[in-house]
Amino acid sequence: MLEQFAQLTINGLITGTILALTGVGASLVFGIQRIANFAHGEYLTFAAYAGLLLNATYGQNLVVATAGAMAATAILAVAIHFGVLRPLRGRGLVATSLITVGIGLMLRDVIFMVVGPQTRQFEIDQTAVYDLTLVRISPGQAVAIAITIVVAPAVALLLARTPIGKAMRAVADNRDLAAISGIDVERIGTYVWLLAGALAGLGGTMFAVVQGTFDPNLGFQVLFLIFTTVVLGGIGSAYGALMAGIVLGLAMELSTWSGFAGGLEARFKPVLAFAVLIGLLLYRPQGLFGRARVF
Amino acid sequence: MSDLVLTVRDLRAGYGDEDVLHGVSIDVMRGSIVAVIGPNGSGKSTLLKTIYGLVPARHGNVMLLDEAGGSHDLTGLRPNRITALGVNMVPQLANVFPDMSVLENLEIGALPARERFAAQMEKVLHALPLLRAMLHKRAAALSGGQRQMLGVARALMSDPKLLILDEPSAGLAPAVLEEVFAKVKAINATGVSILMVEQKARQCLAMADYGYVLEQGRNRLQGRGQDLLNDEEVVRLYLGVQRRQTGRARDGRDGPPTPP
Ligand SMILES: Nc1ncnc2c1ncn2[C@@H]1O[C@H](COP(=O)(O)OP(=O)(O)OP(=O)(O)O)[C@@H](O)[C@H]1O
Numbered sequence A: 001m002l003e004q005f006a007q008l009t010i011n012g013l014i015t016g017t018i019l020a021l022t023g024v025g026a027s028l029v030f031g032i033q034r035i036a037n038f039a040h041g042e043y044l045t046f047a048a049y050a051g052l053l054l055n056a057t058y059g060q061n062l063v064v065a066t067a068g069a070m071a072a073t074a075i076l077a078v079a080i081h082f083g084v085l086r087p088l089r090g091r092g093l094v095a096t097s098l099i100t101v102g103i104g105l106m107l108r109d110v111i112f113m114v115v116g117p118q119t120r121q122f123e124i125d126q127t128a129v130y131d132l133t134l135v136r137i138s139p140g141q142a143v144a145i146a147i148t149i150v151v152a153p154a155v156a157l158l159l160a161r162t163p164i165g166k167a168m169r170a171v172a173d174n175r176d177l178a179a180i181s182g183i184d185v186e187r188i189g190t191y192v193w194l195l196a197g198a199l200a201g202l203g204g205t206m207f208a209v210v211q212g213t214f215d216p217n218l219g220f221q222v223l224f225l226i227f228t229t230v231v232l233g234g235i236g237s238a239y240g241a242l243m244a245g246i247v248l249g250l251a252m253e254l255s256t257w258s259g260f261a262g263g264l265e266a267r268f269k270p271v272l273a274f275a276v277l278i279g280l281l282l283y284r285p286q287g288l289f290g291r292a293r294v295f
Numbered sequence B: 001m002s003d004l005v006l007t008v009r010d011l012r013a014g015y016g017d018e019d020v021l022h023g024v025s026i027d028v029m030r031g032s033i034v035a036v037i038g039p040n041g042s043g044k045s046t047l048l049k050t051i052y053g054l055v056p057a058r059h060g061n062v063m064l065l066d067e068a069g070g071s072h073d074l075t076g077l078r079p080n081r082i083t084a085l086g087v088n089m090v091p092q093l094a095n096v097f098p099d100m101s102v103l104e105n106l107e108i109g110a111l112p113a114r115e116r117f118a119a120q121m122e123k124v125l126h127a128l129p130l131l132r133a134m135l136h137k138r139a140a141a142l143s144g145g146q147r148q149m150l151g152v153a154r155a156l157m158s159d160p161k162l163l164i165l166d167e168p169s170a171g172l173a174p175a176v177l178e179e180v181f182a183k184v185k186a187i188n189a190t191g192v193s194i195l196m197v198e199q200k201a202r203q204c205l206a207m208a209d210y211g212y213v214l215e216q217g218r219n220r221l222q223g224r225g226q227d228l229l230n231d232e233e234v235v236r237l238y239l240g241v242q243r244r245q246t247g248r249a250r251d252g253r254d255g256p257p258t259p260p
């Protein structure tokens, strides 16, 4: 039972870190662009196939494939910002959100048309297992750990220490005051889409690699996990999302632990996350770590 | 050669289809403290927001004048451009970054002039020493007075020559209010021109060189601070206590205002 606990903790940390990184991007977009981006999940799907193209078709290793997918998704996010979202700005949260639903559906259909509905996998040995006495990890998980262990601190450092990171947090925190402080909020708006796109790119490839196989539903399946992360962390709060992603990842995995009331059946994991989201929206809409804000 | 630092002419602005400002004109002399008072909803905050480009001007103009006699039309400029020209503002509400530490708030304030950060920080902490002990506290955890000081400190980090304050006394206990006003005077004494909006008309007019009274988005009265303080109408409308009238404040409803 202890071994199961350790295994679930590792699994939860991996899922949680990926969720946290994706969530940081989505949360900053919420805070800075005042957009609930329902297309965010499809950005992850796009990234998974961009990574797969580099990995399976062009024979690049997973690090290069992930970096390529991050760059491609960042460009996609910025292109959609300039092409669609920015011109349609100022129509209210509801209209903009519906537009992102439309963008998401379009992206999903295009991806379906191009790659087809069959499941795919990255070029890694799906049968191999690394046995580390207490826990066992798959090569996919090992890759995810190796990459997120570099990217997560880099993102945290970017937000905590660099002028651009501070400016992003400032705009998310109080847009008008950031502008008065001399920050070009339009430029920061572009940078935040670059960052959110790159992190969605990371999330997409990492989820695909960790799951082993994936299909064009990948992003749709994790969209509401991302939203739960954003709400849990307090909308617009980057640090909140980082913590919330890890908490949610751990909670979902550990809920299946047999020491926890016999353990939830694995297929109920998303239901648990959903219950968390609804409970939050009802009782603590500012999130666990956030403060009340007006939209 | 101009002694003016800011001129606002016939400014109209509002929200949606409604105009809130129906042609407001004010002047700020270089190095002076100018007060704008008026009842709730008379458009004081809207005036400041329009000056700073946060609310678009529908008519009229805002000019910033430099000592060399050059002038910049602020109308239509984005707020960050206005800040780069040597202006800063402390808004009425939400005047700090609550999720950030005091130090980070000051760093954000210095982003336009990052290379001077250390020197400017010393200067600002010297002027507002109470912040020195709480640099690593989250801004959301500060008291009302501390927060107001931080808002002012953040604005001073860009070393502005014109500082705009929207009700710095809002929600403060009388003792703290005195302290905030004393700081404003001290900042002004270092050569920063001040344009401030206030509800606390008496204290504000007492320290202002010149004052304007807004009513329903229009200039109502204007005059030297002391004169407005003694003006019968101002006393009746805003100060509520009968005072000796000197009557030197003049009605500002017709014709462009003239600085003292
Ligand atoms: N964002 C907004 N959207 C719509 N109307 C607004 C907005 N802000 C202010 N108003 C309206 O504009 C008018 C003037 O408001 P403003 O905040 O400028 O007044 P004020 O003189 O600063 O008042 P107070 O002393 O209460 O701060 C009010 O009728 C107010 O309801």
Ligand SMILES: [Mg+2]
Pocket: B044, B045, B046, B092, B166, B167
């Ligand atoms: Mg106001």
